[in-house]
Amino acid sequence: MSTQLRFRDLPMAQESLASVTAVGADGVVVTDATLFYPQGGGQPGDRGVFITADGRCLPVHDTRKGEGGDVWHYLDPGHDLVAGQSVTQQIDWPRRWAHMRMHTALHLLSVLVPHGVTGGSIGAERGRLDFDLGEASVDKETLNAGLKALIAADHPVTSEWISEAELDARPELVKTMSVAPPRGAGMIRMVRIGDIDYQPCGGTHVTSTAQVGALHVASIKNRGARNRRITLAWNQTAEGQA
Numbered sequence: 001m002s003t004q005l006r007f008r009d010l011p012m013a014q015e016s017l018a019s020v021t022a023v024g025a026d027g028v029v030v031t032d033a034t035l036f037y038p039q040g041g042g043q044p045g046d047r048g049v050f051i052t053a054d055g056r057c058l059p060v061h062d063t064r065k066g067e068g069g070d071v072w073h074y075l076d077p078g079h080d081l082v083a084g085q086s087v088t089q090q091i092d093w094p095r096r097w098a099h100m101r102m103h104t105a106l107h108l109l110s111v112l113v114p115h116g117v118t119g120g121s122i123g124a125e126r127g128r129l130d131f132d133l134g135e136a137s138v139d140k141e142t143l144n145a146g147l148k149a150l151i152a153a154d155h156p157v158t159s160e161w162i163s164e165a166e167l168d169a170r171p172e173l174v175k176t177m178s179v180a181p182p183r184g185a186g187m188i189r190m191v192r193i194g195d196i197d198y199q200p201c202g203g204t205h206v207t208s209t210a211q212v213g214a215l216h217v218a219s220i221k222n223r224g225a226r227n228r229r230i231t232l233a234w235n236q237t238a239e240g241q242a
């Protein structure tokens with residue numbers, strides 16, 4: 001039995017009840033369902049706490065994909081959780097919220113820079129995408145104006161599922177050359193941002209682009225002859241990371 005991925009349908013949920021189904025080595029705890037996002041697609045695994053019925057807070061240091069569709073939560077080795085026990089899962093929301101805003105902003109960046117993505121990474125402080133630009137060039141001020149406009153337009157962010165066969169028939173939907181779309185059970189999760197972006201993605205996102213807030217292009221760096229690394233960071237003067 002695999003872990004039900006509650007963060008997929010409930011990206012804004014911060015707390016939920018789950019039942020321990022297995023405990024493993026290194027403090028690993030598996031539950032029947034989880035709000036904790038496991039590291040993948042450039043987005044870090046969630047941190048937070050599991051709260052026991054008698055009110056103890058057990059820190060979760062990291063979350064990874066385990067075997068057979070399980071999600072592995074890394075607690076302190078030596079915890080006393082056992083299968084069958086109920087826990088309240090509470091994610092480190094400020095950190096996850098920053099990941100969701102940053103992740104969504106990187107989708108917007110891929111709209112503004114319509115070239116193949118060769119790499120990327122999402123952090124709470126900074127996020128980046130590497131593009132294979134070929135002979136094209138990008139300009140920081142133009143990108144910042146574009147990003148600001150896409151955020152202000154408040155496009156809705158939604159997700160849906162299509163079949164692997166449907167995606168295979170439309171290879172142009174895959175922008176990321178370095179990361180294969182998450183596959184399983186014949187279905188692919190697609191993320192749609194208004195009518196501007198539609199691509200396979202298994203991560204967590206805000207629900208409308210205005211929630212991205214005050215992010216800007218911090219740097220554009222050469223990574224070889226064809227590649228450019230574009231890094232986003234929070235505005236210091238505005239709302240910051242709040």
Ligand SMILES: [Zn+2]
Nearest residue numbers: 103191201203
């Ligand atoms: Zn995404």
